[in-house]
Every structure is written in structure tokens, then in C-alpha cells.
Amino acid sequence: MPVAEVARRVGEVPDPELPMIGLGDLGVVESVAVADDGNLEVAILPTFLGCPALPAITASVLEVLARCGHPEGRVRQVLAPPWSSDRISERGRAALAAHGIAPPAAPDAPEPVRLGLGTPCPHCGSLATRPHSAFGPARCQSMLHCAGCQETFPLMTAM
Amino acid sequence: MADTAATRPEQVTEAALARYTLRIGDDALVLAQRLCQWITRAPTIEEDLALSNIALDLVGHARTLLALGGRLDGTGRTEDDLAFLRTEREFTNALLVELPGGDFARTVARQLAYTHHAVLLYGALAESTHQELAAFAVRAAKEVAYHRRHADDWVVRLGLGTEESARRMRAGLERVWPCTAELFEEDPLVRGLVASGAVPAPGPLHERWRQEVAAVLDRAGLPLPAPKWHATGGRDGLHTEAFGPLVAELQSVRRQFPGGTW
Numbered sequence: 001m002p003v004a005e006v007a008r009r010v011g012e013v014p015d016p017e018l019p020m021i022g023l024g025d026l027g028v029v030e031s032v033a034v035a036d037d038g039n040l041e042v043a044i045l046p047t048f049l050g051c052p053a054l055p056a057i058t059a060s061v062l063e064v065l066a067r068c069g070h071p072e073g074r075v076r077q078v079l080a081p082p083w084s085s086d087r088i089s090e091r092g093r094a095a096l097a098a099h100g101i102a103p104p105a106a107p108d109a110p111e112p113v114r115l116g117l118g119t120p121c122p123h124c125g126s127l128a129t130r131p132h133s134a135f136g137p138a139r140c141q142s143m144l145h146c147a148g149c150q151e152t153f154p155l156m157t158a159m
Numbered sequence: 160m161a162d163t164a165a166t167r168p169e170q171v172t173e174a175a176l177a178r179y180t181l182r183i184g185d186d187a188l189v190l191a192q193r194l195c196q197w198i199t200r201a202p203t204i205e206e207d208l209a210l211s212n213i214a215l216d217l218v219g220h221a222r223t224l225l226a227l228g229g230r231l232d233g234t235g236r237t238e239d240d241l242a243f244l245r246t247e248r249e250f251t252n253a254l255l256v257e258l259p260g261g262d263f264a265r266t267v268a269r270q271l272a273y274t275h276h277a278v279l280l281y282g283a284l285a286e287s288t289h290q291e292l293a294a295f296a297v298r299a300a301k302e303v304a305y306h307r308r309h310a311d312d313w314v315v316r317l318g319l320g321t322e323e324s325a326r327r328m329r330a331g332l333e334r335v336w337p338c339t340a341e342l343f344e345e346d347p348l349v350r351g352l353v354a355s356g357a358v359p360a361p362g363p364l365h366e367r368w369r370q371e372v373a374a375v376l377d378r379a380g381l382p383l384p385a386p387k388w389h390a391t392g393g394r395d396g397l398h399t400e401a402f403g404p405l406v407a408e409l410q411s412v413r414r415q416f417p418g419g420t421w
Contacts, residue, residue: 049299050219079291
């Protein structure tokens with residue numbers, strides 16, 4: 001199987017904590033390439049250094065590599081370039097919003113982006129939302145409250 | 160002989176850098192352990208999530224730093240070996256992070272001191288001549304900046320809250336402040352690494368830290384403590400009485416089930 005096809009399949013592996021989005025759209029797959037020893041190597045960028053999903057991600061990717069005929073394939077964690085929420089693709093942002101998670105501010109948003117300011121509610125679209133808690137159900141999310149529909153919803157933190 | 164002379168400076172630098180990464184890795188690990196003690200005891204469920212998520216990040220920092228230290232010092236020790244198999248005397252964290260949590264205000268006071276220090280340190284380490292350490296610092300700096308905002312918000316809220324919350328916040332600051340200077344201590348190890356460009360000089364960081372925390376305390380209507388002494392010894396493995404029980408708890412599962420995995 002060509003490397004590009006393996007890379008596509010690796011990119012489609014769902015994130016364990018955000019299963020509506022694939023690793024590719026989340027921007028955590030830095031590269032899929034043949035290493036010096038001839039084995040396929042996938043470089044993964046951790047979203048957070050203490051992300052508890054990393055072992056699960058590694059196991060899922062190894063499984064895909066094995067299924068694609070690369071049982072000797074490896075997963076390597078790399079820190080450069082640093083992962084940032086700017087790496088989430090347009091398709092990924094749409095998938096998050098469709099599942100009630102407000103996507104992080106777009107890469108070209110003016111800095112600094114204060115938590116949740118003017119974040120549209122993923123349920124009703126209202127801009128009358130305010131921060132509720134800077135920390136949410138997963139490390140990469142904070143909680144906001146919508147005054148429009150009274151829902152509390154997670155926001156993927158811009159990092 | 161020529162070979163030995165040529166490789167020695169390199170080895171000395173790597174061993175020194177290993178000791179340095181263990182120091183700051185131990186800071187993160189021990190503070191994470193202290194913060195975890197708040198789980199199910201925090202004032203609100205949101206705060207429970209906040210403190211445990213901050214602790215989770217710090218464990219991530221500690222893992223990266225300890226793993227790097229184990230590789231650099233040539234002993235081949237893994238992050239787990241270093242966290243779970245060293246004795247109390249072998250930990251080189253600053254005393255600030257091992258102080259018992261006290262009440263919530265004291266925990267907030269420590270978070271204020273640590274997070275402002277960590278943002279400055281990691282920001283400067285991002286320029287390190289050691290690429291791996293620099294890559295770690297770029298990433299970690301963003302995470303501790305988020306923790307810093309959490310600490311700043313609470314300092315202001317408690318400082319401007321009620322008479323009781325302000326009294327507790329003042330008491331918390333008074334208690335932890337004598338332990339803050341140790342974060343910026345310069346000993347021969349640090350001096351050597353500063354000269355090689357691997358780590359930043361602590362003096363200028365300390366000055367910026369003073370200005371930044373003073374600005375936050377000013378917003379909170381709280382006085383900047385001026386301790387007449389400062390605690391030291393953590394970097395040499397000399398710890399407070401509270402540290403033994405902390406290490407025992409940290410290592411208890413590993414010691415009961417050596418080599419266990421799940």
C-alpha cells in the first residue's frame with residue numbers, strides 16, 4: 001500500500017476523547033514516512049504534554065499500520081513543531097461544532113483571544129455566551145454558558 | 160587520551176543538564192502530587208477539575224523532563240524509575256512545591272508563585288541551545304500560561320472578596336513567600352549551564368517575576384510579602400518534614416507491586 005494511502009488511513013483514526021474528529025483533522029499527525037531502517041514511522045504531536053489519550057492514540061495507529069501491512073511500523077512522539085489549536089482543519093472545526101463543541105478561534109483571529117469572548121453557541125448560534133469554567137471535561141476544553149438557550153457547552157481551548 | 164579529552168566537556172555538560180532537568184522535573188512532579196490532594200476536596204466541582212487538570216499538565220511536564228534527564232545522565236533510567244524508585248534525598252525539587260497545601264488560599268498563593276516562575280523559565284528555555292529542552296519549553300510555556308491565569312484570577316477574587324478571604328490570602332502568601340527565592344537560586348551547576356547557553360540566568364528572571372507578581376497583588380489589594388529569610392536546600396536533596404509522607408504516597412503502589420502494569 002502506498003505511504004500516502006497509509007497516511008490517509010492514519011489521519012482517519014478517531015481521537016479517543018473527541019471521536020467526531022480524526023487525528024489528521026485534529027492536526028496531531030506530523031508525518032508518515034519511511035524511516036532509515038525501512039520501517040514506516042508515524043510522528044505524533046501531543047496536544048498537551050500530559051494528554052492521557054496518547055497511549056490509546058499510539059495503540060490505534062499501530063493497529064492501522066499493521067492492517068496496512070506494516071507490522072514493524074512505529075509511532076514516535078515529537079514536540080517540534082508544537083501542536084496548536086491552529087492545526088485543526090476546517091473540516092475538523094465543523095465536526096466539533098456539529099457535535100456541540102465550540103471550535104477554537106481561527107488561526108487568523110487577533111491575539112490575545114480571551115477565553116470564550118464572543119464564542120457562538122454551537123446549539124443556537126447566540127453570541128450571548130460567557131465563560132463558566134476554564135477547565136472542562138477534557139484538558140483541551142473549557143466550559144461556557146449560553147444565555148440564549150441556557151445550555152452549557154464545551155469550547156475547544158485555543159492553545 | 161586525545162579522545163577522552165575531546166569528549167569530556169560534552170559529557171560534563173550532558174550530566175549537568177540532566178541534573179538541571181531533574182530539578183525542574185521534580186518541581187512539576189511534586190507540585191502535581193500536592194495539587195492532586197485537592198481532588199474531591201476543592202471548594203467547587205469546577206475547581207476540582209481545574210486543579211486536577213493543572214496537575215495532569217504538570218505530570219506531563221515531569222514525564223518529559225525526567226525521561227530527558229534519564230537519557231542525558233547515561234544511567235538509562237526511565238521516567239518511572241526516577242519518579243518511583245528514588246529515595247527522598249534523591250529528589251531535588253524546590254521546597255516551595257512540597258509544602259503542605261494548607262487551605263485553598265495557601266494553595267492559590269503557591270500557584271501564583273510557581274506559575275509566574277514557570278512561564279518566565281519556560282519562555283527563556285525555549286531559546287536553549289539544547290534542542291529537545293527548547294522544544295519541550297515552547298510547548299510547556301503555553302500550558303503554564305493557562306495555569307497562571309487561573310492563579311491570577313483567584314488571587315484577585317480572594318483578595319477583593321470578603322474580609323476573611325483577604326485575610327486567608329495574606330496568610331497564604333506570608334507562609335509560602337520565604338520559599339520562593341529558591342526557585343531562582345544560582346549555584347555552580349546553574350552557572351555552568353548558563354555559560355553554555357543551555358539555560359537562562361536566574362537573576363533577571365527573578366526581577367521580572369517580582370514585578371509581575373507585585374502587579375497581580377496590587378490588583379488584588381494585597382501587600383507583597385517581604386520575608387526576612389529564605390528557605391533553601393531542596394536542590395541538594397534536603398527536604399522538609401512534610402516531604403517523606405508525600406514521597407511514600409507517590410511511590411506506594413509501585414513499591415507494593417514492583418514491575419506491575421495495567
